[in-house]
Amino acid sequence: MATPQLTPLEDKAWQGFLYLHDRLWREIEAELEGAGVSMAEYSVLALLAKAGRAGMRMSELAQRRVMSTGGFSRLTDRLQQRGLVERQRASDDGRGYVVVLTSDGRSLLRRAWRTHYAELRRLFLDRLDETDLADLARIWERLDPQWAQEHEVG
Amino acid sequence: MATPQLTPLEDKAWQGFLYLHDRLWREIEAELEGAGVSMAEYSVLALLAKAGRAGMRMSELAQRRVMSTGGFSRLTDRLQQRGLVERQRASDDGRGYVVVLTSDGRSLLRRAWRTHYAELRRLFLDRLDETDLADLARIWERLDPQWAQEHEVG
C-alpha cells in the first residue's frame, strides 16, 4: 500500500498552523516577560477575570488551558504564592477548589494586558481583516463544535 | 485611559487558535507515542525526509521548529542516540553540522507517518473543506509573508 500524501494545500494549512502558533506564542511571551507573567499564567489570569467573583474550578481551568491537573496544580501554586490568586474550597463539593483573582492579580493583569494587547494587534489583528477573523472562527467551530458552543456569543 | 477590548470575533479567532492548537497537538502526540516519537521529534524527521540526502543545518531546523538552538541540540542528541539521524560536519563551514536522516530514521518515520496521517485526517482534514484550507493558507500568508514565501508551492 502506498503511503498517502498530503496535498500541498493541506500541508500548508497544517504546517502554517503549527508554525504560526509557536512563533506568535513565543513573541508574545517574550514581551510579557516584562510584565512578569508567562503566557500560561497570563491566560489563567485572563480566564479568572472573565469569571469574576465566582471564580472557576481548578479542573475547568486545567481543561481550558489544555494541561494536566498536576501541572495546573503547580501553576496555581505559583500564582497563589505571588498573591495573584486565591484557592477557595468549593461550597458544593468538599473535594474541589474555586480559584479567584485577588485585587493584586487584577491589577497585574491590567498591566500585562496592555503589553499583550499591543503584541496581539501587531502580530495578529492588524494583519487580518474581518473576513479573515470570521473564517478563523468558522474553522475553529468545525474543528471543535463543543468548544465553539461554550464560546457562543450568547 | 480606558483599556482597549477585543471584539467577540477577535477574541474567538484568537482563543480558538490557541486552544485548538494545543488540543490537536496533544491528541496527535498521544497517538504518536505508540510509534515512539514525540511531535517535536516527528516534525524534525519529517523535515529531514523532505531535505533528502542533502540534509539540513542544525540552525535552520531549530528555526523552523521554533525552538532555541540549545534545545534543538539536545533533541538532535536524542535522535542521533537512537540512530535515527546523523550529524555531518558542514563542508562549507567548519563550525556547523548538517543533519541527515538515516535509513532507520526513514523507516521509523514511515511507520509514524501512518499514525500521524490518520490523526490528522480525523481531527483536522476531515472536518474542513477546500475553502477552509485555502482560507487558512491565506491567513498564514498574511501573518507571516516570509514564511509563506519559503513554503511557496514553487
Next chain:
DNA sequence: GTAAGTTGCTTGCGCAAGCAACTATTCCCG
C-alpha cells in the same frame, strides 16, 4: 597576518509540565 567581533553549536543549570501514585470527598447502587 593578526586583533576584534560574529556565528554555529554545545553544555550547566533551572524551571515548568506530564505521568502515576496517593489522599480526601462524593456518588452510586444494593
Next chain:
DNA sequence: CGGGAATAGTTGCTTGCGCAAGCAACTTAC
C-alpha cells in the same frame, strides 16, 4: 444506610526546553 467506584486535587519523579556562558571556526578591518 454501607461499601466500592469515581472524581478533585496534590505530590514525587522524570523529562524536555530555554537561557546564558563557553568554545571553536569564520569574517572584517587594519
